[in-house]
Every structure is written in C-alpha cells, then in structure tokens.
Amino acid sequence: xxxxxxxxxxxxxxxxxxxxxRNILSNVIASQTDVHKRFGGVVPEVASRMHVELIMPTIxxxxxxxxxxxxxxxxxxxxxxxxxxxxxxxxxxxAKTMAFAANxxxxxxxxxxxxxxxxxxxNPDIQFPVVCxxxxxxxxxxxxMSGHGKYEILARTRDDAAGEAFDKSARVMGLSYPGGPQxxxxxxxxxxxxxHFPRAKMGDSLDFSFSGLKTxxxxxxxxxxxxxxxxxxxxxxxxxxxxxxxENTFRAAQERGVKQVLMAGGVAANSGLQSAMKAxxxxxxxxxxxxxxxxxxxxAAMAAAAAYFAYERGETSGLDLDSFAxxxxxxxxx
Amino acid sequence: MRIVVRTYSxxxxxxxxxxxxxxxQAGDVLALFGDLGAGKTTFTKGIARGLGLEADVxxxxxxLIHEHLGTIPLYHVDLYRLASEEEVDxxxxxxxxxxDGVTIIEWADRMKxxxxxxxxxxxxxxxxxxxxxxxxxxxxxxxxxxxxELVSNADISH
Numbered sequence: 258x259x260x261x262x263x264x265x266x267x268x269x270x271x272x273x274x275x276x277x278x279r280n281i282l283s284n285v286i287a288s289q290t291d292v293h294k295r296f297g298g299v300v301p302e303v304a305s306r307m308h309v310e311l312i313m314p315t316i317x318x319x320x321x322x323x324x325x326x327x328x329x330x331x332x333x334x335x336x337x338x339x340x341x342x343x344x345x346x347x348x349x350x351x352a353k354t355m356a357f358a359a360n361x362x363x364x365x366x367x368x369x370x371x372x373x374x375x376x377x378x379x380n381p382d383i384q385f386p387v388v389c390x391x392x393x394x395x396x397x398x399x400x401x402m403s404g405h406g407k408y409e410i411l412a413r414t415r416d417d418a419a420g421e422a423f424d425k426s427a428r429v430m431g432l433s434y435p436g437g438p439q440x441x442x443x444x445x446x447x448x449x450x451x452x453h454f455p456r457a458k459m460g461d462s463l464d465f466s467f468s469g470l471k472t473x474x475x476x477x478x479x480x481x482x483x484x485x486x487x488x489x490x491x492x493x494x495x496x497x498x499x500x501x502x503x504e505n506t507f508r509a510a511q512e513r514g515v516k517q518v519l520m521a522g523g524v525a526a527n528s529g530l531q532s533a534m535k536a537x538x539x540x541x542x543x544x545x546x547x548x549x550x551x552x553x554x555x556x557a558a559m560a561a562a563a564a565y566f567a568y569e570r571g572e573t574s575g576l577d578l579d580s581f582a583x584x585x586x587x588x589x590x591x
Numbered sequence: 592m593r594i595v596v597r598t599y600s601x602x603x604x605x606x607x608x609x610x611x612x613x614x615x616q617a618g619d620v621l622a623l624f625g626d627l628g629a630g631k632t633t634f635t636k637g638i639a640r641g642l643g644l645e646a647d648v649x650x651x652x653x654x655l656i657h658e659h660l661g662t663i664p665l666y667h668v669d670l671y672r673l674a675s676e677e678e679v680d681x682x683x684x685x686x687x688x689x690x691d692g693v694t695i696i697e698w699a700d701r702m703k704x705x706x707x708x709x710x711x712x713x714x715x716x717x718x719x720x721x722x723x724x725x726x727x728x729x730x731x732x733x734x735x736x737x738x739x740e741l742v743s744n745a746d747i748s749h
Contacts (some may be wrong), residue, residue: 267653341655343683393654417630425627425652468650472628476720560628582649583658 258331258566261324262561263316266340266368267395268313268581271557274323274330278565279379282323284551284558287311295523302553308347319557327355332362332573334340336371336557336562338581345580353576362573366562368555369396369586370408372521374563375548375556383546390534392508394420395521397465397502399509400586405566408587411509412475419498420524422467425475426494430487440491441527447492449454451485452477454497456504463505470497499533506534510543526550594727594742595716604630604715605637609676612641612689614737617663620738622699622706623674625715630723631697634715636643639665642693651697656687664692670701679705 259282264271284546320326335352337345356363371471373389388411391398397419397529399412417425420437432443454473457466473492477484484490510518518538524530525547538545552558598604601667614620621632636648639659646659651669661667666687668730673679679702688707699706710716711734718729 339654395651413647413648417651421650421652429627468632472717472720475626475628477690477719582656 258299258565258568259325260334260364260561260564261316261319261325261327261330262334262366262557262559262564263312263348263352263493264336264368264371264555264557264560265312265344266338267344269555270308270315270347271555272312272316273557273558273561274325275378275558275561275565276317278374278562279377279381280526281558282325282356283319283321284310284556285315285319285322286551286554286556299383303339307412308344312351316355316386317336321430322439327359327361330359330361332564332568333359334364334366334557334560334567336368337365337578338367338562338584339453340368340580340583342580346580349578349580351471353578356579357408357576363576363578364567365574365578366560366563366567367586369398369400369521370406370563371559372553373400373402373519374566375521375552375559376519376546377562377566378552378558379548380546384517386513387517387519388510388513388515389521390502390520390525391521392419392502392524392530394424394524396420396522397524398498398586399463399506401509401513401515406570406572410585410587411513412465412505414467415502416460416466416468417471419465419467419502420522422498423495423524423527425471429471429475429478430471430490430494433570437527441529441544443488444493444495444529445488445492447486447488447490449492449496452493454494456497457500463509465501465505467498470494474516481585495529498529499527502530503533503537506545507537507541509511513589515543516532517546520545520547521553522556532589544588592640592729592738594738596725596727596742598723598725600721601630601633604633604725605640607725608634609641610636610637610741611737612638612693615642615663616733616742618689618693619693619695619734620688620707620710621693621695622710622712623695623697624700624712626717629715629717631715634698634713634725635695637668638693638695639667655682664690666692666694668691668694668696670696670698673698673701676705710734712730 270287274282397414423437
C-alpha cells in the first residue's frame with residue numbers, strides 16, 4: 258500500500274511516498290532554513306506563504322521521486338494538528354483536494370504521533386509496550402504506547418521545551434540560529450563538568466522543566482566571573498539537559514516495565530543525547546531506537562508511516578477534516 | 592495608571608497572575624514585556640488558573656500561539672521569533688485580539704504600534720534568582736480597577 262504524506266504544521270513544507278508504513282520511496286523537505294536564518298527564527302507568515310508556494314511542487318517532486326502518480330497512490334495522509342493554524346490549513350487543503358479528486362481515503366495524523374512513527378521507518382523490530390521520548394522545539398513529552406495508536410502521556414514540560422532551551426541558551430551564549438546543532442557540535446570538544454547548571458526535579462512527577470536552566474544560563478552569562486571557553490559552556494549546558502531527559506525516560510521505562518524506548522523529534526538528533534540514551538539503555542537492558550536526523554526533524558514520511566497503521570485500524574477522515582492549533586495526542590480529530 | 596509589584600518566588604509570580612486572571616473578561620488584551628527568563632510564561636500559568644482553566648500552559652515560543660479553550664478562552668501568543676511588525680501584521684493576530692477570549696502576548700514589543708489602545712501592559716524584570724519586578728500600566732478604566740484590586744488586598748505588594 259502506497260501512502261502520500263503531507264506535512265506543513267510549522268516551518269517545513271514536506272511530502273513523501275511510503276510503502277506499507279516502512280519503505281521510504283521519497284521524502285521531500287523543502288527546507289526553509291535559509292530564509293529563516295535571516296530572521297533568527299521561524300517566521301510564521303513567511304512560512305505560511307511559502308507553504309502555499311511550495312506545496313504543489315513539493316508533492317509533485319515526492320511523486321516523481323517515488324516513480325508514482327496519483328493513480329497508483331492508495332491513500333493520502335496529512336498532519337492536521339497541532340501547529341500554527343495558517344500553516345496547517347495549507348497542507349490539509351492540498352490533501353483534501355487530492356483525496357477528493359482521486360477518490361482516495363484521507364487519514365489525519367497528529368504531529369507527535371508522526372514523530373513517533375518515524376521509528377517504524379528505520380526499525381523493523383519494535384515490540385509494544387514502549388516509552389517514547391518526544392523532544393523538539395515545541396515539545397518535551399514522555400508517552401507510553403501499549404499498541405498502535407494507543408497513547409498515554411506520562412510527562413510534559415511545565416514551561417520551556419528542550420529544543421527551546423537549546424536555542425534560547427545558544428542565543429545567550431552568542432551563537433546563531435538554530436542553536437541546538439551548534440551546541441551539540443561545540444559540546445563534543447568541551448568539558449561537561451566545567452560549569453554546574455541546575456537539573457530540575459519535579460518531585461515524584463516525570464514532568465520536565467527547562468526554564469530554570471535557561472535563567473541560570475542567562476544569569477551565569479551576565480555574571481562578572483571569567484567564563485570558560487565556549488565548548489565547555491556548551492558541553493555543561495547540554496549535559497544538564499541530557500541528564501534530565503535520560504533520567505526521566507528510564508524512570509518511566511522501569512516504572513512501566515518496558516523493554517524498548519523510542520526517541521523522536523528534532524532534539525532526538527542531538528548526538529550527545531543519543532549516546533547517553535544508548536549507554537543507559539545498555540546498562541539497564543532496554544533497547545533504544547532513534548531515527549536518523551532527517552527523520553527526527555519535521556517531515557512527511559513520518560505522517561505517511563503513522564497513517565499506514567491508522568488505516569489498518571480503519572481510521573479515515575471525511576472531506577470536512579479540520580485543522581487544530583492545539584490538541585493533545587490520543588484524542589481523535591477529524 | 593502604573594502599579595509596581597515585587598515577587599520573591601515563581602509561586603508568588605504565579606499567584607499574582609492568578610489574582611489578575613480572576614478579574615479578566617473576554618476581550619481583554621495583556622501585553623507582556625521583559626527579557627528571556629523574566630517569568631512571562633510562569634505569570635501566564637497563573638492567569639490561566641485565575642480564569643479557571645485546567646490548561647497545560649507552557650511556552651509557545653516555537654508554536655507561536657497556544658489556544659486554551661474554556662468558559663473564557665485564553666490565547667497565549669509568543670512573538671519571540673518574529674523580527675518586525677510587518678511579520679506580526681500578517682499573522683492574523685487580530686482574530687484573537689478582537690475575539691472571544693483573553694489574549695496574552697509575550698514579547699509584545701514586536702508589535703508595539705499594532706497593539707490595541709485598550710490593553711494592560713505588564714513589564715517583568717529579572718531582579719535576582721527568583722525575585723521579579725512587575726510593572727502594570729493601563730489607560731483602560733476597567734483594567735485600572737482590576738490592577739487596583741490586585742494591590743489593595745495583596746500582602747505581597749511592595
């Protein structure tokens with residue numbers, strides 16, 4: 258079964274063709290990073306306007322690369338929640354139009370669900386139950402999955418997302434956007450014990466909090482004491498984030514007795530986080546899976562992968578499908 | 592009218608937000624100013640509580656707008672990533688500002704000339720590790736009454 262996936266929830270316009278939920282025939286991401294660099298961040302309306310301009314060429318390229326046409330596509334998948342409403346509706350409108358024109362089933366996917374299913378594109382050996390660590394610019398969630406499409410939120414961030422902490426702290430350290438990858442690169446050369454930054458513990462809760470860490474970095478950078486070299490600062494900051502993510506993820510995994518942890522979202526591409534997760538997993542006998550960087554960031558392949566399993570459960574949407582700015586994973590929206 | 596409040600912990604900052612939230616009505620617009628780490632999201636959490644929302648309020652920096660639905664909806668906007676008023680202007684933010692809920696705009700300096708005249712400005716300043724100064728300022732008679740209420744029975748006003 259071939260599914261055409263579409264994703265426009267934030268700054269990437271992306272389309273992909275996936276076979277049977279696992280085999281990537283194409284995954285086109287019209288990266289807008291060059292445009293965004295000039296502004297120091299995601300620029301929403303520029304993004305929405307660019308989605309409008311890029312959506313059809315991106316879809317066409319995805320079909321061409323997959324050596325497909327709409328005639329041999331079996332379903333259309335689209336991310337319709339959550340995200341910036343003006344950006345989401347571009348993808349949803351394109352998906353609905355094609356589903357109507359070619360008389361194909363339409364499958365709506367939650368953005369976080371998509372991120373999690375990126376793991377099925379690279380790992381043929383996933384056994385439920387699993388705990389998923391979803392970390393990106395907008396999310397820091399721990400999610401328990403007892404089966405396909407069955408989500409229980411175990412933890413969220415109480416304030417800033419991990420990726421946001423990376424980008425804001427990078428800016429305070431004088432690094433340019435996007436700060437996360439730069440910190441990761443610098444951290445490889447640095448001493449993670451040079452500066453002690455706080456690790457927030459939320460009592461018995463598995464929730465995350467990164468705003469205290471951000472404030473500590475700001476206060477430290479504004480302080481008068483001599484600063485260590487940038488790689489040491491980057492490594493010390495990154496270690497503070499990694500320690501908390503690893504700690505809470507494996508606490509959740511052990512509390513739930515799972516034997517497998519899935520990583521997802523843009524911050525899952527952080528090499529320091531991946532190696533720390535894998536090391537802890539090995540100690541505890543828990544398998545750790547993470548998609549390659551290109552499938553960690555926003556992309557449409559993840560939407561089509563998730564849609565394959567949703568379709569098997571009979572979850573399709575009508576042409577009245579709407580977009581939703583905010584909605585937790587696990588609630589159906591159609 | 593201008594009122595200055597100091598808080599000494601994140602809990603106090605949240606409490607001021609909660610008390611303010613209880614006095615807000617649909618259509619109110621709050622413009623938040625202040626640097627990274629000044630406590631804007633913490634304060635907004637308090638407001639959500641005061642509005643009676645069981646909302647999971649966290650930073651909308653990457654996602655730009657969070658909608659929290661309830662009796663009085665809360666629209667939590669964060670313009671940190673935007674560079675100019677031209678960009679804000681095309682965001683469709685008017686639909687929230689002139690809508691049916693309370694709109695809180697973090698990094699409101701990004702749209703200063705586009706802000707509605709009827710609003711409450713709140714500047715948050717990072718004083719110490721957990722100490723914050725909050726400056727409330729408004730020309731609206733109703734919002735003046737709301738912030739007066741805030742200090743009249745507050746034991747943490749200074």
